[in-house]
Amino acid sequence: MKLINASLLILTLAAPALTQSCSQMSPDVTSPAGNIQLSFSVHDGRPFYMVRSDGEVVIDTSYVGISMKNGQIGRNTEIVGYNTSSADTVWETVWGEEQFIRDHYNQLRVNLREKGDNGPIEYAMVFRVYDDGLGFRYEIPAQAGLDSITILDELTEFNIASNPETWGIDWKNAYYEALYHPRNLAELDTASTPVTMKVSDSLYIALHEAALTDYASLNVHPTTPGSTRLKAFLTPWSTGEKVFASVPLNTPWRTLTITKTPAQLMLSRIMLNLNEPCALEDVSWIEPGRYIGIWWGMHLRDYTWLAGPKHGATTENTRRYIDFAADHGYQGVLVEGWNKGWEGYNRGVGDEFSFTEPYPDYDLEGLAEYARSKGVRLIAHHETCADAAHYEAQMDSAFALCERLGINAAKTGYVGQLIDRRERHGSQYGVRHYRKVIEHAAKHHVMIDNHEPVMPTGLQRTYPNLMTQEGVRGQEWDAWSADGGNPPEHTVTIPFTRGLAGPMDFTPGTFNYTNHANPATRPRTTIAKQLALALVLYSPLQMSSDKIENYEGHPGLEFISSCPTTWAETIIPEAEIGRYVTMARKDRNSDDWYLASITGKDGHELSLPLDFLEAGAKYKARVFADGKDAHYDTNPYPLDVYDLDVDNRSVLNLQLAPGGGAAVIIKKL
Ligand code: NOJ
Numbered sequence: 221m222k223l224i225n226a227s228l229l230i231l232t233l234a235a236p237a238l239t240q241s242c243s244q245m246s247p248d249v250t251s252p253a254g255n256i257q258l259s260f261s262v263h264d265g266r267p268f269y270m271v272r273s274d275g276e277v278v279i280d281t282s283y284v285g286i287s288m289k290n291g292q293i294g295r296n297t298e299i300v301g302y303n304t305s306s307a308d309t310v311w312e313t314v315w316g317e318e319q320f321i322r323d324h325y326n327q328l329r330v331n332l333r334e335k336g337d338n339g340p341i342e343y344a345m346v347f348r349v350y351d352d353g354l355g356f357r358y359e360i361p362a363q364a365g366l367d368s369i370t371i372l373d374e375l376t377e378f379n380i381a382s383n384p385e386t387w388g389i390d391w392k393n394a395y396y397e398a399l400y401h402p403r404n405l406a407e408l409d410t411a412s413t414p415v416t417m418k419v420s421d422s423l424y425i426a427l428h429e430a431a432l433t434d435y436a437s438l439n440v441h442p443t444t445p446g447s448t449r450l451k452a453f454l455t456p457w458s459t460g461e462k463v464f465a466s467v468p469l470n471t472p473w474r475t476l477t478i479t480k481t482p483a484q485l486m487l488s489r490i491m492l493n494l495n496e497p498c499a500l501e502d503v504s505w506i507e508p509g510r511y512i513g514i515w516w517g518m519h520l521r522d523y524t525w526l527a528g529p530k531h532g533a534t535t536e537n538t539r540r541y542i543d544f545a546a547d548h549g550y551q552g553v554l555v556e557g558w559n560k561g562w563e564g565y566n567r568g569v570g571d572e573f574s575f576t577e578p579y580p581d582y583d584l585e586g587l588a589e590y591a592r593s594k595g596v597r598l599i600a601h602h603e604t605c606a607d608a609a610h611y612e613a614q615m616d617s618a619f620a621l622c623e624r625l626g627i628n629a630a631k632t633g634y635v636g637q638l639i640d641r642r643e644r645h646g647s648q649y650g651v652r653h654y655r656k657v658i659e660h661a662a663k664h665h666v667m668i669d670n671h672e673p674v675m676p677t678g679l680q681r682t683y684p685n686l687m688t689q690e691g692v693r694g695q696e697w698d699a700w701s702a703d704g705g706n707p708p709e710h711t712v713t714i715p716f717t718r719g720l721a722g723p724m725d726f727t728p729g730t731f732n733y734t735n736h737a738n739p740a741t742r743p744r745t746t747i748a749k750q751l752a753l754a755l756v757l758y759s760p761l762q763m764s765s766d767k768i769e770n771y772e773g774h775p776g777l778e779f780i781s782s783c784p785t786t787w788a789e790t791i792i793p794e795a796e797i798g799r800y801v802t803m804a805r806k807d808r809n810s811d812d813w814y815l816a817s818i819t820g821k822d823g824h825e826l827s828l829p830l831d832f833l834e835a836g837a838k839y840k841a842r843v844f845a846d847g848k849d850a851h852y853d854t855n856p857y858p859l860d861v862y863d864l865d866v867d868n869r870s871v872l873n874l875q876l877a878p879g880g881g882a883a884v885i886i887k888k889l
Contacts, residue, residue, distance in 0.1 A: 244299045249328040251351045252308070256478060258349050260330055265296040267332060267345065268377075271354065273478050277381045278425065282449075284345060285375035286358060286471075289461075290366070293343055293358075294375055296335040300342075303329050311497065314684035315508040315760045315786040319808055323493040325350045339365055348473075348494065352484055355430060355473035355494045362467045371436075371463035376452040376474055378427055378440060380405055383448050384417035387717045387797065391439035391455070394637050394645055395672040397693040399706075400713045402798065405448045410441035412646065412675055414720045415450075418797060422480045426720050430473040430494035432677040433655055436462045437646035438474065455646035458638075463648050472677060482716050483792035483801075491722070495681040505628060505665040506684050508760035508786040511552030511599055512545055514538065516730065516765050518556060519699035521737040525557030525565060525603075527579040533557040535583040538598075539590060544768040546594035548781045553591065554599040554631055554763060558582045562603075568636055570605025575618035588625035599629045599669075606636025606645075606672070608653045615657060619664035628665060629687070629761060632657060634672035646674045658683045669725055669761050676722040688723040688759040695727045695765050698743040705741050708852050708879035709798050709820035711753055716797045719757065728753035729764035729780045731771065733856060747859045748846045749881030751779045752816035756803050760785045775861045779844050779883045783814055791832055800824045800876070804832055811837075811888035817874070817881060821852070824876040830886070833868035837888055841866045844883045845874055852879020 245261040257272040271279035285294015308324045325348040334341040342363050347356040360369065388411030389398040396412060405417060414428040427450070429438040436454035443449045452474070454462035473494040479485050514532040517523035523532030533555045541553045561573030578584040591598050600622050604611040611632075622630060634645060643649035651674050661668050662685045671690040680686045692714055698705040711726075718724060728750050733742035743750065754762060764771070764780045771777045789806040802817040813833065817826050833839060840863055847858025856879075866872070866886065874882045 246299060246302045246328060246330050247304065249304060249326050249347060249349050251349045252306070252324050252326060253351045255351060256349055256354060258328065258347050258354055260328060260345065260347065262297050262299055262332075265298070265335075267294055267297050269347070269356070271476065271478070273423065278419065278423065278478060279476060280379040280381040282377040282379040283375065284358070284377070286371055287373040287375060289370035289372060291334070291336045291338055291341060293334040293341055297332050298335075299330055300333050301331045305329070314498065314503045314506055317758055317787050317790040317805070319788045321489045321492060325493075341366060350490055352479050352488045353475065353477040353490050355475045355490055357473045358469075358471045360467050360469045366467055369463075369465045369467065369469060370461050371454070371465065372461060374452040374454050374462065374471070377443065377449060378476065379449040380417065380425070382419050384419040384425070386415060386417045387713060388412070388415040391453070395634070396675055396691040396718060397697070399693060399710055400717050406442065406446045408442060410439050410453055412437065412439045414717055415440060416485065416717050416720065416797065418482070424479050424482050424485050426477040426485050428475050428477075428491060428677070428720060430475050430491040430678050431496065432472045432651055432674070433679065434465070434648065434652060435472050436648045437651065437674050438472070455644050457647055457649060458642045477720070481795070482797050483795040485720060486715055486792055486795065487790065491678040491720070492681050495678040497681065498684060499682045500662055500684065503684055506667060507551065507628065508687065509551035510762050510764065510781060510783070510785060511554055512541060512550050512768060513554030513556065513599070513763050514541060515554060515556055515763070516699065517767050519696050520735055523557075526562040527581060531557065531579070531581060533579065534581045535587060538582070538587050541768060542587070542591045542594055542596050544771070545596045548771070548777060550596065550764070550781060552597045552599045552629060552761075554601060555582075556601045556603070558584065558601065565603065565605060568605055570603070570607030570636070571610040573604065573607075573610065575602050575611070575614045576621050585625065588627060592626050597629065598625070598627045599631060600627050601631050601633070603633040603635065606634040606639045608634070608639045612653070612656065615660050619661050619666050622666050623664040629667040629669065630661065631669040631671060645672060650674050655679070658686045661685055667761065671725065678722060680722060687761045688725045690725045691721070692718045692724045692726055694725065695730060695743065698730065698741060699735065700738055701741055705744050707821070708744050711745070711749070711757070712800055712818055712820040713798045715756060715795075715801055723759045724757050725759050725761070725763070726753065726757045727763045727765040728757060730766045731774050731776060732766060743856070744852050744879055746846050746850045746852055746856045746877050746880040747776055748844055748850070748877075748883065749818050749852070749879060751776050751844050751883040752818045752881030754780045754783050755805065755814055755816035755883060756801055756818055776844060776859055778842070779885065782885070784808065793828055802826060802828060813886040815872070815884040815886060817876060819876045819878070819880055821878055823878045823880065826872065826874040826876060826882065828872045830866055830870045830872055831868050833866070833886070834888070835868050837867065839866050839886045839888050840864075841872070842885045842887075843874070846877035846880040846882065850877035850880055852877070
């Protein structure tokens with residue numbers, strides 16, 4: 221990622237005067253366009269912030285502070301000075317939903333002193349105010365008498381000035397694989413972020429965090445039951461503490477995205493902007509792309525991970541998948557169950573796994589060579605059953621093996637309620653482990669697809685080999701969930717909730733809904749929606765989920781096998797949380813556009829002006845649309861494929877079936 225241009229203006233001032241005997245205020249800071257306004261004050265020793273959007277208070281008096289073993293900040297604080305600054309830069313992504321991202325904000329840094337029972341503590345609050353929201357963090361510099369910090373509680377509040385419709389999931393859900401049920405904010409229990417709120421038809425707020433590298437993940441809960449004043453609740457260690465840190469300490473950024481439309485929530489890049497720039501010097505080996513996998517068969521119980529009569533990861537089967545990938549333009553083949561140790565998987569035991577030794581019926585070296593000869597990469601699979609320490613002991617040799625065999629991506633997995641039987645995935649312990657894996661993988665030129673992760677916070681800007689993560693109730697639930705599969709509104713909700721945290725490895729692309737093991741469970745979508753999900757649910761490594769025999773000769777294969785996974789530009793002409801999303805993306809490597817629309821349980825009429833196309837240019841659009849009488853529940857299979865001549869004055873008219881979708885390839889002629 222390159223910095224394209226930079227401008228910075230800094231103004232430093234001494235402590236503001238006390239306005240009354242017990243209040244101090246720093247100057248308000250507005251966003252570059254002036255629509256978002258941040259105020260910060262200290263009253264009776266307690267620091268707080270407020271946020272206005274177009275003059276209206278959206279975040280009311282919200283106190284900040286941190287409770288530590290050796291004292292508390294935010295109880296007896298005074299402002300000792302402040303400075304304001306501005307930046308307007310553009311950086312280039314290695315991959316992503318757009319090639320260039322503008323980072324344009326006004327910043328307020330307030331230097332504070334906590335009187336403290338055991339002596340003063342210096343700290344600062346730093347706010348970056350954007351036109352679509354803000355981020356802020358605590359900075360505790362190195363200082364005499366404060367070497368290490370044990371955080372017992374982060375006291376940050378988000379006092380929402382209304383009782384909006386809210387989407388969030390219970391923080392106890394170990395891997396965030398849950399359905400989002402909208403409710404009023406006052407009814408929210410403790411929820412992991414992102415938490416998404418609809419205040420009105422023209423005001424949306426999403427609360428999350430950025431740059432979680434060595435801290436505990438953020439959850440929020442009402443300060444008292446029924447209140448809309450939320451407070452941070454950090455995922456604790458098993459011993460109850462939240463964070464062990466040394467100074468200087470910069471916390472992750474707390475982000476509040478504040479927009480007029482739900483589409484703008486999805487297009488906000490505050491989280492990425494608040495992460496550190498790329499830490500890798502050479503990124504030439506990082507290759508976004510599409511892959512298939514020996515995978516769905518296991519979830520349907522047609523294959524086993526374990527070696528035996530139904531073993532999926534055999535040499536012969538993998539060769540079939542490699543051939544198919546080569547014939548249909550897929551870059552990779554994921555093979556699960558290739559390595560020794562799956563005997564323990566059903567018992568939840570990960571310490572029997574070897575990440576370097578294949579089962580005897582899997583010729584790892586020969587297959588890697590065969591794949592290379594056909595221009596395809598094997599993708600490694602490292603399921604750990606959450607035995608992270610066992611994995612850490614082997615990961616360097618595992619990644620070195622990948623590097624030697626030309627395997628440039630690994631899917632990691634942490635099935636197990638607690639990491640190393642003790643700590644939560646979102647705890648500081650988990651956060652440290654996941655980051656270590658990314659860093660070690662990068663040394664060996666291996667990209668990571670992290671399943672059962674901590675909720676993403678934009679680290680892919682710093683480590684662009686962190687390609688994609690699960691942390692979502694994905695397509696696999698359509699194979700075995702007791703509730704019959706993901707309901708149609710799920711996939712029109714997650715783009716506005718979990719999707720705000722970054723790429724999702726949802727793995728759409730199932731074409732055959734036969735399920736012998738669980739006949740009542742299957743994707744609750746039409747086939748056209750399966751195609752459209754491959755574009756809407758962004759993932760730079762995107763797996764088409766189905767078994768290859770279900771793709772052979774299918775007209776929908778053309779879309780999912782050719783749709784790019786890195787873009788020059790993304791636009792979202794229409795979107796409504798839980799109802800529909802329509803998105804168009806311009807390919808980063810050609811002048812072609814790809815368009816997709818998905819709907820929830822109700823049908824949706826699409827009438828879309830193609831005015832984003834280049835004026836004067838001619839295009840051929842290949843449309844993959846719901847066929848006659850298609851319906852996610854009663855008739856999921858009808859798919860129509862046809863061509864249209866279009867230009868930037870054309871209007872695309874399509875009727876999406878209930879639970880349906882549409883996908884369109886628009887090629888410039
Ligand atoms: C759960 C993962 O999400 C899934 O993709 C994988 O197949 C299994 N664990 C086994 O690792």
